[in-house]
Amino acid sequence: MKELAERLGVDRSTVSRALSEDKAHLVGSETREKVRKMAMASGYRPDLTAAALRRGRSQTVGVLVPDLENETFIGVIRTIIGALNSGAGTPATTPLIAETQDRPADARRLIETYLSRRVDAIISLASTEADEEVLAEAAREVPVILAVRSLAALSLPSALCDDRAGGAIVARHFAACGHKTVCQVRGPLLATTFKNRAQGFSAVCAEKGIHEPAAAIHAEHANSATGKQMLDAVMRASPRPTAVFAHNDALAIGLIEAMRERGLRIPEDIAVAGFNDIKMAQVLATPLTTVAYPIEAVGRHAAQLVRSLIAGNPAPEQSAPFVPELVIRRST
Amino acid sequence: MKELAERLGVDRSTVSRALSEDKAHLVGSETREKVRKMAMASGYRPDLTAAALRRGRSQTVGVLVPDLENETFIGVIRTIIGALNSGAGTPATTPLIAETQDRPADARRLIETYLSRRVDAIISLASTEADEEVLAEAAREVPVILAVRSLAALSLPSALCDDRAGGAIVARHFAACGHKTVCQVRGPLLATTFKNRAQGFSAVCAEKGIHEPAAAIHAEHANSATGKQMLDAVMRASPRPTAVFAHNDALAIGLIEAMRERGLRIPEDIAVAGFNDIKMAQVLATPLTTVAYPIEAVGRHAAQLVRSLIAGNPAPEQSAPFVPELVIRRST
DNA sequence: ATCTGTCTGTCAATCGATTGCAAAGAGTGA
DNA sequence: TCACTCTTTGCAATCGATTGACAGACAGAT
Numbered sequence: 001m002k003e004l005a006e007r008l009g010v011d012r013s014t015v016s017r018a019l020s021e022d023k024a025h026l027v028g029s030e031t032r033e034k035v036r037k038m039a040m041a042s043g044y045r046p047d048l049t050a051a052a053l054r055r056g057r058s059q060t061v062g063v064l065v066p067d068l069e070n071e072t073f074i075g076v077i078r079t080i081i082g083a084l085n086s087g088a089g090t091p092a093t094t095p096l097i098a099e100t101q102d103r104p105a106d107a108r109r110l111i112e113t114y115l116s117r118r119v120d121a122i123i124s125l126a127s128t129e130a131d132e133e134v135l136a137e138a139a140r141e142v143p144v145i146l147a148v149r150s151l152a153a154l155s156l157p158s159a160l161c162d163d164r165a166g167g168a169i170v171a172r173h174f175a176a177c178g179h180k181t182v183c184q185v186r187g188p189l190l191a192t193t194f195k196n197r198a199q200g201f202s203a204v205c206a207e208k209g210i211h212e213p214a215a216a217i218h219a220e221h222a223n224s225a226t227g228k229q230m231l232d233a234v235m236r237a238s239p240r241p242t243a244v245f246a247h248n249d250a251l252a253i254g255l256i257e258a259m260r261e262r263g264l265r266i267p268e269d270i271a272v273a274g275f276n277d278i279k280m281a282q283v284l285a286t287p288l289t290t291v292a293y294p295i296e297a298v299g300r301h302a303a304q305l306v307r308s309l310i311a312g313n314p315a316p317e318q319s320a321p322f323v324p325e326l327v328i329r330r331s332t
Numbered sequence: 333m334k335e336l337a338e339r340l341g342v343d344r345s346t347v348s349r350a351l352s353e354d355k356a357h358l359v360g361s362e363t364r365e366k367v368r369k370m371a372m373a374s375g376y377r378p379d380l381t382a383a384a385l386r387r388g389r390s391q392t393v394g395v396l397v398p399d400l401e402n403e404t405f406i407g408v409i410r411t412i413i414g415a416l417n418s419g420a421g422t423p424a425t426t427p428l429i430a431e432t433q434d435r436p437a438d439a440r441r442l443i444e445t446y447l448s449r450r451v452d453a454i455i456s457l458a459s460t461e462a463d464e465e466v467l468a469e470a471a472r473e474v475p476v477i478l479a480v481r482s483l484a485a486l487s488l489p490s491a492l493c494d495d496r497a498g499g500a501i502v503a504r505h506f507a508a509c510g511h512k513t514v515c516q517v518r519g520p521l522l523a524t525t526f527k528n529r530a531q532g533f534s535a536v537c538a539e540k541g542i543h544e545p546a547a548a549i550h551a552e553h554a555n556s557a558t559g560k561q562m563l564d565a566v567m568r569a570s571p572r573p574t575a576v577f578a579h580n581d582a583l584a585i586g587l588i589e590a591m592r593e594r595g596l597r598i599p600e601d602i603a604v605a606g607f608n609d610i611k612m613a614q615v616l617a618t619p620l621t622t623v624a625y626p627i628e629a630v631g632r633h634a635a636q637l638v639r640s641l642i643a644g645n646p647a648p649e650q651s652a653p654f655v656p657e658l659v660i661r662r663s664t
Numbered sequence: 665a666t667c668t669g670t671c672t673g674t675c676a677a678t679c680g681a682t683t684g685c686a687a688a689g690a691g692t693g694a
Numbered sequence: 695t696c697a698c699t700c701t702t703t704g705c706a707a708t709c710g711a712t713t714g715a716c717a718g719a720c721a722g723a724t
Contacts, residue, residue: 011674023712026671027672028673046710049385050385050679050710050711068400068410094449112377116377227615253612254615257615283556284589342703343704345682348680348682363703379680382682383680384681385681386682386708
């Protein structure tokens with residue numbers, strides 16, 4: 001940049017202003033064009049680390065995900081990134097994405113790194129109770145937004161899906177189909193999502209007089225391999241359930257494969273419902289009934305919160321979570 | 333940091349040295365401990381943007397992936413990140429991860445951003461022919477490493493799987509099973525991976541006198557939804573193939589679901605093989621025969637290349653790609 | 665002729681850490 | 695005691711951009 005300025009015979013500050021978006025009007029239009037042309041021609045690339053140092057902002061947002069392989073999380077992240085860079089006047093924000101694998105130590109380490117890199121905000125889709133303290137600390141330095149997973153103890157601005165409502169919808173659907181005995185295959189408890197889905201589901205079952213086996217079935221990981229192993233537990237429950245609510249689609253798919261191996265018919269022998277509506281749910285030979293996660297809504301809201309907080313606005317009122325919708329397919 | 337130095341009555345440079353990993357021996361052990369303790373107590377966090385500006389290094393690596401939902405790419409990235417931060421003496425390197433969706437415009441934009449952010453290196457798992465120019469330009473400024481997808485025209489240091497060999501292995505397996513007529517469901521051509529798999533497969537078929545239908549079957553996207561649609565094309569081929577090589581597992585799974593809908597038996601009516609060995613391949617009621625992608629090997633090698641090049645070593649000889657292994661399951 | 669105001673552009677400080685150079689102090693051998 | 699080495703610390707420049715304060719030119723008004 002120094003070179004550029006010298007070659008044009010103007011000051012570095014003039015170059016800076018000519019190239020900037022918002023201060024460009026401070027420069028004569030003639031000089032501005034001259035500078036821009038020259039910058040283009042010489043392949044000048046502004047150094048964002050220097051810019052970040054000078055303004056307090058790095059134009060960077062830290063994003064924490066529990067698992068990069070999960071389609072739903074990725075969907076939310078995509079929406080967030082898209083929304084962050086869509087506004088016309090906004091300078092491009094680079095996301096720093098990292099995976100916690102639900103390990104609190106990793107979450108802590110990553111948050112420290114983000115703070116050291118002076119991110120303008122942190123978005124956590126990976127919050128567990130174990131992370132409350134770190135997140136609270138971080139929130140004293142930069143805006144912290146929660147998405148997908150809430151954290152009751154913290155009251156940070158959040159973009160959420162109403163998982164309770166989602167669980168309830170499934171239970172009502174089972175009731176409407178005439179099921180009298182049902183069960184859940186629950187995801188790991190460290191995330192609020194699964195707790196809420198379970199509560200919403202059970203509440204409606206109780207209300208409608210539908211029977212749930214006393215012993216809860218817990219999947220250690222919410223993936224298809226684990227789901228496949230859980231069919232045994234489902235079949236052992238007595239009385240045998242005629243419908244299963246899996247806490248996410250991966251679990252549901254695992255269950256379905258296990259059922260196929262045993263020659264069980266879906267939904268005649270057992271009905272299955274999932275949660276999230278991942279793409280695979282439509283591809284299955286018996287397409288899966290599932291609760292469509294409001295990916296776009298959650299992502300857009302998270303992005304909007306981030307932008308507003310970075311702009312210096314006060315944290316808004318907690319807004320209502322987005323209510324998901326049931327997608328009925330052949331598996332129920 | 334200034335504050336810290338003043339409170340301790342030492343110079344900022346002393347603080348810097350005391351806290352650094354490699355220059356710590358320049359400071360009296362007594363002062364060093366004092367500084368460290370105080371830093372800890374006051375919650376001091378070094379500003380990495382400032383550090384990045386002063387040394388030429390940002391301790392940051394840019395990573396490009398075509399698709400964040402692809403288990404194989406994510407696996408490679410995980411390995412790379414792990415390997416980058418494993419060495420004891422190495423300072424933590426933060427990856428900047430972004431998705432190109434195989435859109436050249438996005439790839440270009442992301443690379444520009446990385447360069448502006450002064451990444452120490454770029455790793456592209458997303459290279460297509462359309463990206464050759466940008467990558468070549470970038471390679472003049474920072475080390476650029478290719479992984480997973482090669483680029484013949486460029487001869488950049490690469491960490492690759494021998495896709496040709498992978499395709500060949502499948503063909504030999506089909507031959508061993510006695511198939512006389514087989515076909516491929518090919519992935520999109522913009523990636524070298526799929527081209528190589530096709531070539532390796534066809535070469536062996538020709539050698540063994542196995543018949544492939546003249547009209548090649550191309551899937552526009554290598555995902556399960558598209559795979560499901562491709563079964564029609566497979567069944568229309570004449571003579572009808574008795575085995576299908578899908579260029580990745582997602583395509584294979586789509587095919588399998590379509591076959592289930594039609595009541596075709598696997599492998600009796602048609603055998604199916606995939607590529608990558610994603611987790612789902614084992615979960616299927618008819619577990620999928622597939623080529624296990626050498627995720628670890630590719631990832632580790634990529635990381636090693638990055639470290640070596642960042643350290644200033646010259647680009648090494650192109651090393652041989654890693655040969656994948658066939659995993660035989662019930663689908664063939 | 666003087667004043668006011670607008671438009672351009674320059675000067676110089678600043679962000680927070682790193683590092684080459686030099687100086688102060690301690691220790692050693694002659 | 696002197697000269698010399700070695701360790702520890704301070705000084706000040708530096709990385710590359712941004713920005714508040716300010717100066718010069720010029721037009722129009724009084």
